Each structure stands twice: as C-alpha cells, then as structure tokens.
Amino acid sequence: SSISGCTVNDGVFVFLHVSAQETCQSSSSSLYQERRLILVNVGDSVTLQCLYQKDDGGNPLFFWYKQPLRQEPKLISTQFAFDRKGTFHDEFKDEIRFTLKNEKHSLILTISDVQVSDSATYYCAKSMNRFHMQFSEGTNVFVKDENSFINALVQQSDSETIHSGDSVTLKCTASTGSCDGEPSVYWFKNSEDHHPSLIYTQSDNSDQCEKKTNKTHTCVYNLSLNNLNQSNAGTYYCAVTVCGRIVFGNGTKLELKGKKCCNMSNYYLYSSELIYILGGALMPTTTLLICLFLMMCEKKISQSKETTTKVGLSNKHIL
Template structure:
C-alpha cells in the first residue's frame, strides 16, 4: 500500500511541474486597440517561464474560429508563419527574454479581430487574455458613432440588459453584430447577438442602422467587465466605446464569507496545534520504548545467627537479590 501511495504522490508532483504556466505569466497587451488602415502595428507579448517550449499567435475574427498565425520553438529565432499571413505578418523573437512580438504591416480592415498570444508547455497549451484589434477604414468618419447604454452597478443575482445602436454604410454580404467582454483577470469573450437593422435613406443619413440587446440572467461577480458592441460589416468592424459593468457583492454575503474564512483559519490552526501535540506525544512514546530496558539492582545482606543456634561457621553470608524495573515515562 505504501509504494502505491508514493507513486501517486510522485505523479501529482509531476503534474504540478507540467502544468506550471498560468495566464498571468504571459505578459501582453489586453483590451481593445484601434489602428488605421495602412499603418504598421506591433502586438507585444512575452513569457519567461522555464516550462515554455513553444510560442504561438492565434487570430479569431468575429464569428470565426481561432486560426494559427505563427509558431516558434522557444530556442529558435525564426518563426513559421501561416501562408495566409506570411506577406504582412512578422514575429520578433528573443529566446533569452521569452519575447514573441507580432508585427502587422499595411493594416487592412480584415485584420480586425481578437489576437491571442499562446504558449505551449510539454502537452499543455495556455492562452493569454487576448487583445481585440479594431482597424478603422478611411471612410469610417462618415459613419454614425456606436451608441451604448449606460449601466448602474448591479447586485449578484440581478439581470443584465445592455443595448446598442450601430450605423454603417450599406454593402453586400451579411452584417453581424457581436458583444465583446473584456476583464483584467480573464480572457476576453465574444457573444453573438441577434440584430434588428433598418435602412437609412432620409436626408444626410445613408446606410444601415442596427440595434441589439444583450441579456444575462442572474449575474455573478465573474460577469463584471467592459462590454463592447461591434458590427462586422463591409469587411470592417464598427466598434462602440464600451459599457462598464460593475457587480457589487452584498454586504451581508461579505460578512458571512468573512466569518466563514475566519472559522476556517481558526480550524486550521487548531488542527495544526493538535497535530503537533500528537506528533510530540508519539515521539515520546517511541523514545520510551527504546529506553524500556530492565535495570537490575543487587543488594547483598550479611546475616549472623543468634547465639545458641548451631553454626557451621561463625557467620553465614546470605545474598538476596532484588530486581527493580525502572521505566522512563
């Protein structure tokens, strides 16, 4: 039974070593970054963790799947760029510093999307929080701004209801509307959303106006963050300024959690103290067993017979032995 326990203990230690890289170890830009068509942009990323064996970049367009842009081994200076991105994308590497910056030249509206810096450690893959790149076209100044609703702080369990209105130029193809959530501690998430669009033909307004609502029931603290409304249309993305969603924790809940935490800490301290006392007692018992040897004490008595009794000798020595067992407590 003991060898099996040792095996599982070693297995757990190996798993901890193999899964040591965390999202927080990846140093990168997050949130939303805006650039103009034709510019050259650098997305910063680095990770100095020793367990990293490979660096990658992924791009996820609105409504699309993540696609690999580049792949580079940690000790290699050259990165393998996918054929789709090879013309305008470049990776700046620094094996010693764990550097893995992505350079995009001659930005195009189609470059808009979520970019993830990814590290590989043995057989585990870890995504960074990601950054959303918004590429503005030259004609975007003629569009109406994205209008998002403001929101008061919510309590845990409340319902979240966000709305936005987006105006864009008319174009062929499907126009998709999304909500993007960004937080400081979690990777960004995209929520596809149903939209209602109408044509704008009156006066100076020409194009399409789309509205969308985002509803979340029974919000939790993890739903907090900044929510951006985005319309993918005409090969570009029309982006909102974002709505900050704050989730307040009820004071009574904080009190109960604090009390529970205090009792947990006290319980751990008591258990630790009892464990220490039990261990000390067992050690004393072990020492007692080691010293549980018999000590023999000898006493010699010299007896003389009373006068009048027959004596073979003048004095007879009788030796009486007494055994006394001593035990150290």
C-alpha cells in the same frame, strides 16, 4: 469558433473547432497567453506573449497562428525552443511589421503599425512530435480605425447605478449602412482592476436585424446580466463588425451599491402593518396589566380602611 486542438497526419493539419468555453482547457496547460483581449488603434504596436513550461528533454517546435473572423487559421511562423530566430511562412514571409523574439520560457510576437486587417485571434501552439499539438487559449486583437468613413453607428444604453443581487439588460443598437452580410456583435468589459475582456460574441444575428427598403440594416442586441455583484462593475462596450471594420459603442458603465431593502412606499406599508400586528398582540397583555393594577389599588384601599377602623376601635377602648 476557435482552435481547440490539432492532429497531424502525413504533414496535413486538421483543426478542430469548438465553442470558446471549451477552447484547449485541458490540452494546453503548458502554454499560456496572459492577455485574452487587446484593443488598439490603427498605427499602434501589439506585443503577443506566449509563456511555456520547460520540458525535461527535447527541442519542441512552436507555432504562431492567426485566425481572422469567420476564416480558417493561417500559419504565421515556426520556431524551435532553442532557436533565437524563427521562420515566417506564406504571406508573412515578407511582412516586415511582424517580428519574433525567443526569451526564457517566452515566445514574443510583435506587430508594429497595426492595420485593420490585423484584427484576429492569435494562438501559439507547441508540438513535441508530428502527431500531437497543444494550443493556448488565444488572444483576440481588435484594431479600431478612428478615421474610418464607414456609414455606421453603434449606440448603447445609458450608464446605470444598480444594487447587488439585481438584474439588468444592456441594449446596443447598430445601424450598419448598406454593407452586405450579417454583422457580428461582441461585448467587452473593461474595469479598473483588470485588462479588457471579451465576454460574449455572436455571429448569427438574423433574428435581431431589420433590413429596410434602402438596404440599410438596423440591429438591436441585448446582453442580460443577472444576480449582479461587485465583480460585475465596470464599463461594457458593444462592438459590431461592419464592412470588414469593427465599430465600437460609447460604453455603458455599471456602478454597484449594496443590497437595497425596499422602496419607501413598501416601507410605510410594512410599518403600518407591523403596528397593527403588534398592537393586536399587546392588547390582551395591556388589558391584563390594567386589571392587575386596579386590583392592587382596590386591595390597598381595602387594607387602608381596615387599618383605620382598627385604630379607631383601639382609641375608644383606651378612653
């Protein structure tokens, strides 16, 4: 779930949680975060940008929130539109890795030397008064630890070449070791023309996991894609949260070709049936043409005989 709106009553924030599809669609038109998903490695830097529209008046207050998986949002900072420096709150007060910048119609939060604990959804919010706030759609940040020694493995189905209009089911098998708690699964899509995007997430997977006697979990996740077109081409990644870490699969690449007509066996069967049908339809016409041809031949022969007879009689008369 994610933040969709916020009301303030005597300084107490009450957050409303809804599905990702309903997140701030109408109330956050004046706030925009370009990157919906960022995948980074431990030690990298992350820059989160929040674009906002200029108001006719007033000095709105802006917020940055961090919402880790299955946790409540945490307030990172507050900053007025005309303020060059913001204020960090709570656990972020002494966090030197977090920095703020206020440029023209843009708030920028930078996290340097990212750690696995920085994996979360980050929202920027805007408040014109103490009774109403607007939230952006949010940016999902996933931090991968290539040196992690977690006993977990995520395997995906092989890459495929399919045709437009086809359907396909992508398979992801995760062996998550002996960690407590049910894992969450994420599906990402990465293509050459766009930034990586989060297309599906599921946290309740109890019906898809098998717990063995040695306390290890094996989970199988399927992602069904129907009526595919060229926009579905790309590499699909499955990622599973394990022991507070996120483990990625090697990816399944989908390449799309044009619509297929039919396979060769059906083609030959169809061709044979078509020949029989056309042959049956043309048989009466062919028979009629043959009859007409024979009749014309007989008529010509008859006319030729009559002409020969008349010429013979005429010659006798002259003699």
